[in-house]
Amino acid sequence: SPAPESPLSSAEESLNGSGGDQAPQAPSLETPSGEPSGGESQPGTPLPLPGPVTGLSIQETVATSPELDTYVITKKVKEVLTDNNLGQRLFGESILGLTQGSVSDLLARPKPWHKLSLKGREPFVRMQLWLQDPHNVEKLMDMKRLEKKAYLKRRHSSLSDGHSVDGSLAGPEFLQSSSPQHHPAAQPYQKKVRVVLGPEEKEALKRAYQEKPYPSPKTIEELASQLNLKTSTVINWFHNYRSRIRRELFIEEIQAAGAAKAGEGDSCDGTESDSAMEGRHGCPAGPEENRGASEDQDGPEAGVSAGSPAQRNGTTSSSVSSGLFSVSEAGLSLSVPVNHNSAPVRSPRDNTLRKKKAANLNNIIHRLEKAAVKEDPSEWEF
DNA sequence: TATTAGTCAATAAG
DNA sequence: CTTATTGACTAATA
Numbered sequence: 001s002p003a004p005e006s007p008l009s010s011a012e013e014s015l016n017g018s019g020g021d022q023a024p025q026a027p028s029l030e031t032p033s034g035e036p037s038g039g040e041s042q043p044g045t046p047l048p049l050p051g052p053v054t055g056l057s058i059q060e061t062v063a064t065s066p067e068l069d070t071y072v073i074t075k076k077v078k079e080v081l082t083d084n085n086l087g088q089r090l091f092g093e094s095i096l097g098l099t100q101g102s103v104s105d106l107l108a109r110p111k112p113w114h115k116l117s118l119k120g121r122e123p124f125v126r127m128q129l130w131l132q133d134p135h136n137v138e139k140l141m142d143m144k145r146l147e148k149k150a151y152l153k154r155r156h157s158s159l160s161d162g163h164s165v166d167g168s169l170a171g172p173e174f175l176q177s178s179s180p181q182h183h184p185a186a187q188p189y190q191k192k193v194r195v196v197l198g199p200e201e202k203e204a205l206k207r208a209y210q211e212k213p214y215p216s217p218k219t220i221e222e223l224a225s226q227l228n229l230k231t232s233t234v235i236n237w238f239h240n241y242r243s244r245i246r247r248e249l250f251i252e253e254i255q256a257a258g259a260a261k262a263g264e265g266d267s268c269d270g271t272e273s274d275s276a277m278e279g280r281h282g283c284p285a286g287p288e289e290n291r292g293a294s295e296d297q298d299g300p301e302a303g304v305s306a307g308s309p310a311q312r313n314g315t316t317s318s319s320v321s322s323g324l325f326s327v328s329e330a331g332l333s334l335s336v337p338v339n340h341n342s343a344p345v346r347s348p349r350d351n352t353l354r355k356k357k358a359a360n361l362n363n364i365i366h367r368l369e370k371a372a373v374k375e376d377p378s379e380w381e382f
Numbered sequence: 383t384a385t386t387a388g389t390c391a392a393t394a395a396g
Numbered sequence: 397c398t399t400a401t402t403g404a405c406t407a408a409t410a
Contacts, residue, residue, distance in 0.1 A: 087397085087398060087399085088398075088399065089398075089399090098388095098389075098390090099389075099390055099391070100391095100398080100399075100400095101389085101390070101391070101392090101399085101400075101401075101402090102388080102389055102390070102391095103399095104398095104399055104400055104401085105388095105389090105400080105401085105402095107399095108399090108400075111387095116387090117386095117387065117388085117408080119387080119388070119407090119408090120387065120388065123388095191391085191392070192391080192392075192404085193392090194391085194392050194393065194402085194403070194404090195402095195403060195404085196392095196393085196394095196402090196403085197402090197403080214384095214385090232403095232404080233403070233404085236402095236403055236404055236405085237402095237403075239385075239386075239403095239404095240402070240403065240404085242385085242386085243385095243386070243387075243388095244402085246386090
């Protein structure tokens, strides 16, 4: 029941090569804007400009877009989608040209605008444009209805023939439904078996990451054989892990930005050295929501707790201390908590140390080392 | 060539 | 069914 059927999206100009397919690109997005509609925007959300008949391509719109607050945008999109019972799949495929999983990720962990590449900004610009016109919600809902209709029709036809026992399987046949490229012969399309790393393997890899975020080919080979994994799997794991750890740091950065600032007399101080630091202006503006204070599994997964603003400050350079850089105790073997708390009954588990912080430290060290070789400090991204 | 950024797509979780 | 997670792959960069 996947959807080989591209709902309605008219021209799906996807020019692709390469085995798999990637980059759907250009979904449908017009802005007839037939109604003046009150169109009040949100808090600090500026309003770029659509580009239907204005001849502007989305790409150009992205390039000329003012800084957008990705956090505010995703928050709003999530709200609108849930309020109207619209799913990520439909939204993603028809509005963003992305798959459900990508949308989920984007909405849950938007990277700050200044950390996004031109391509990475595109989905956010599309979301912003989509939000701009309340009419778009209606259109999406219509689409949803059409899809449902088609779905029911399909189901009906398949029920009509076989048996009556609806709610469930009928006999052996029925397995194997629609697959891309139905009609003809779908021959040897075995949907790639997903490699799933066991908790133990992940632990080992995380441990390895802690000591060396950028393992040498030799180390990688070693890990691969020890864990009985393909070398490429280990390499991919490191790529993905670094990338995802980094992303969490962005998120902390954003959350932190919203805190520690009562009055508004601070925002961005003037002492901005020469670096091309980013400039977060519109604070997350997100009141409420605990966000983040979650995680804390047990065995696997470590957590990152509150972060702190990493600010650049030419004058008082010492104030670098941040929760992020305070590595409690990395390494292994820790258990036996020295328990020296004043609090009587406290911290039962905890064993799950802040590995990520430690890992991040290593990551930073690594980058610092690389940066040290450079002469131009303006490139240091700290 | 090594890494990163962005996604996809399978499948886990809810 | 919908959303979240994650190994793998492509294109862009350094």
